[in-house]
Amino acid sequence: MTEEVVVKNTPIQASTKLWLDIIIFIAFLITMDPRSSGIAIHEWLSLAMLAALILHLLLSWDWIVSISQRFMGKLGTQNRINYILNWLLFIDGTLLIVSGVLISEVAMPFFGIKLPEGFAWRRLHDMSANLGLLMLGLHTALHWSWIVNTTSRYLIQPLVRLVSAKSKKDAAA
Amino acid sequence: MKTLGRILIILVVFAALSGLMVMGVNASGMSASNFRGEGGEFRPGGEMEGGFQPGIMPDGGRVRPEGFEEHGERGEGRGGGMTGLMFGAIKNTFVIGLLVVAIVVPKNVIRKNKKNSAVKSALTE
Numbered sequence: 333m334t335e336e337v338v339v340k341n342t343p344i345q346a347s348t349k350l351w352l353d354i355i356i357f358i359a360f361l362i363t364m365d366p367r368s369s370g371i372a373i374h375e376w377l378s379l380a381m382l383a384a385l386i387l388h389l390l391l392s393w394d395w396i397v398s399i400s401q402r403f404m405g406k407l408g409t410q411n412r413i414n415y416i417l418n419w420l421l422f423i424d425g426t427l428l429i430v431s432g433v434l435i436s437e438v439a440m441p442f443f444g445i446k447l448p449e450g451f452a453w454r455r456l457h458d459m460s461a462n463l464g465l466l467m468l469g470l471h472t473a474l475h476w477s478w479i480v481n482t483t484s485r486y487l488i489q490p491l492v493r494l495v496s497a498k499s500k501k502d503a504a505a
Numbered sequence: 506m507k508t509l510g511r512i513l514i515i516l517v518v519f520a521a522l523s524g525l526m527v528m529g530v531n532a533s534g535m536s537a538s539n540f541r542g543e544g545g546e547f548r549p550g551g552e553m554e555g556g557f558q559p560g561i562m563p564d565g566g567r568v569r570p571e572g573f574e575e576h577g578e579r580g581e582g583r584g585g586g587m588t589g590l591m592f593g594a595i596k597n598t599f600v601i602g603l604l605v606v607a608i609v610v611p612k613n614v615i616r617k618n619k620k621n622s623a624v625k626s627a628l629t630e
Binding site: 360361362364365367368369386389390393422423426427429430434450452453456465466468469470472473474476 | 511512518
């Protein structure tokens with residue numbers, strides 16, 4: 333008998349996580365197109381995303397610890413797939429950041445660090461970015477029910493409540 | 506303190522993976538500046554005829570792997586600006602959306618079928 337691990341978040345944690353994920357998603361879309369955004373925005377935004385990703389991991393820490401402890405034992409298929417995919421995403425993200433730092437043209441020279449040109453890192457950067465897009469899609473798909481529920485609870489419902497309260501106020505006036 | 510410890514763990518794992526990746530790429534010899542990615546061509550070190558250096562064009566520019574000349578350097582050449590950014594964002598969102606639909610829809614169908622068969626078997630009992 334396998335068991336699914338469900339880690340309950342407080343409302344503040346859940347809404348913080350939702351807003352953080354929205355910010356990471358938008359930043360990811362901008363950084364995925366350096367030709368349009370410009371290399372400076374691409375590099376600085378990517379470095380800023382590193383902090384956001386650490387925060388994302390911290391907010392999911394209980395789940396990570398819980399699954400790490402049970403991984404070799406009884407564990408539901410979805411949690412197992414999720415855990416493996418998250419590790420692959422972390423490895424891909426690391427490759428993306430490392431290769432990005434090694435081919436940096438703006439951020440690293442700003443800190444006075446000049447690294448030798450490496451075409452392999454350039455290719456690895458492109459490859460890991462494309463792979464990251466696919467894995468982000470899978471990550472989103474596996475968390476779809478959480479995304480729908482949390483968006484509804486912390487974004488749509490408060491908005492609907494706000495609009496209905498305003499229309500009631502207008503009708504009363 | 507607990508949070509700092511967790512951040513440290515994340516950074517240590519990140520640093521360990523980074524080190525392994527750099528070591529792996531360096532060991533495979535791919536990180537040399539004259540690596541062209543195809544594995545076929547290798548430019549020997551030292552100065553070449555006419556005082557040219559490996560990986561450096563006669564005009565001082567660097568040699569790029571195939572494809573870079575066409576599309577320009579990262580962030581340069583193509584322009585695009587806001588329209589390009591919007592197009593890229595829509596394209597990437599579409600790819601993610603496609604994956605979400607490809608996984609979520611069959612999952613929901615399977616769940617519904619399971620539920621229906623459970624209800625049916627309960628009714629027949």
